Amino acid sequence: SKHPDPFHTLREVEILDAKIREKLCFLDKVEPHATIAEIKNLFTKTHPQWYPARQSLRLDPKGKSLKDEDVLQKLPVGTTATLYFRDLGAQISWVTVFLTEYAGPLFIYLLFYFRVPFIYGHKYDFTSSRHTVVHLACICHSFHYVKRLLETLFVHRFSHGTMPLRNIFKNCTYYWGFAAWMAYYINHPLYTPPTYGAQQVKLALAIFVICQLGNFSIHMALRDLRPAGSKTRKIPYPTKNPFTWLFLLVSCPNYTYEVGSWIGFAIMTQCLPVALFSLVGFTQMTIWAKGKHRSYLKEFRDYPPLRMPIIPFLL
């Protein structure tokens, strides 16, 4: 028979509601090397309406959520662990949200491009614009969202599986709303092509294509940083691909390239709503980039000091 080993005694876990401190669940005979993910699964058995994705378990009612990978015996708890539970609300997978929010603009823009009835006057139904730039814009916009959909399916590695359900309504309103607003003007029978003509369109197209390639290169580089199924975080560095050299100057070059793409699109179409969409997107991405930059600085002592969050040397 085995020696009685204190580190292998079975543990007890009690789960209390973080707000009202009511005892929700008591688990006994829990393996000390059980992970939080396994405990969440056990909790779901007694409360099936709270599936693991919507559980937030913490050591302190007001503290940070424990991670799924955390192991019970490594936590600062005794043989009976007290965990506090908060309901995160209905959850939806990131993949579902991304696919929905990107498929919308792809489809909606085309409705305007083909001048489907009831958008413009009836005499314009199913007519085609006589401006080359309008056709080019449709190709660029569609390419952009097809790229995003494919990246969601095949490239991105998400560290969180889910997000709150209400986000899908908020996000889709934003993406679909702006797509409709931009598409309305670009495909309008009274659309005015850019002031500087073909020169302006060519320059803008070049900016757009370069930034799309850049953005894709960064997504691939980030994917390669993290092996499948792992949640490890590492500092991203430039690779042989010149588009990734922007990592020397910014923490989130994917956002830098994304803003660049939309600026290109705005110049190409010379459409104010596109410029406004770029501005709003830039604001949001700057907030995200600053957050990411701060996490990097906190986590890695040797983080390259030259890097800024999103705009080299400036922001």
Added chain:
Amino acid sequence: MGIVPSSVVLTSFQVMSRVFLIWAVTHSVKEVQSEDSVLLFVIAWTITEIIRYSFYTFSLLNHLPYLIKWARYTLFIVLYPMGVSGELLTIYAALPFVRQAGLYSISLPNKYNFSFDYHAFLILIMISYIPIFPQLYFHMIHQRRKILSHTEEHKKFE
């Protein structure tokens, strides 16, 4: 800035909506300035602000008469709907003049491929009162219950 404990978001929203009513509606559409609805919201806002700033001042001086606290959390019940009615009626009165003059509106075609219909925008603003007003109103009612009953409890222990 932390001087008074109000939410920055809620307060900015209120300031913005007030500036909008004064500048973008009442000042911009001269024909509306003689309407009774303007008097209605100006009176509502004036009384509200006199009470509110007295409340803040006395609070900061740590000498808040119960009457002021009561007034702040009770008179809104009448003043708020009064103000909202004045605002909505004013915007509504401005509509025909906005449409006639094409005020603040731009139509296609133009160099920046943009259009804006101020008339439609004002109608959207009016519609937005429907979800927003009840939320703010019931928030104040909730605050009232919390703050005025709290004082009662304190009084009991004195």
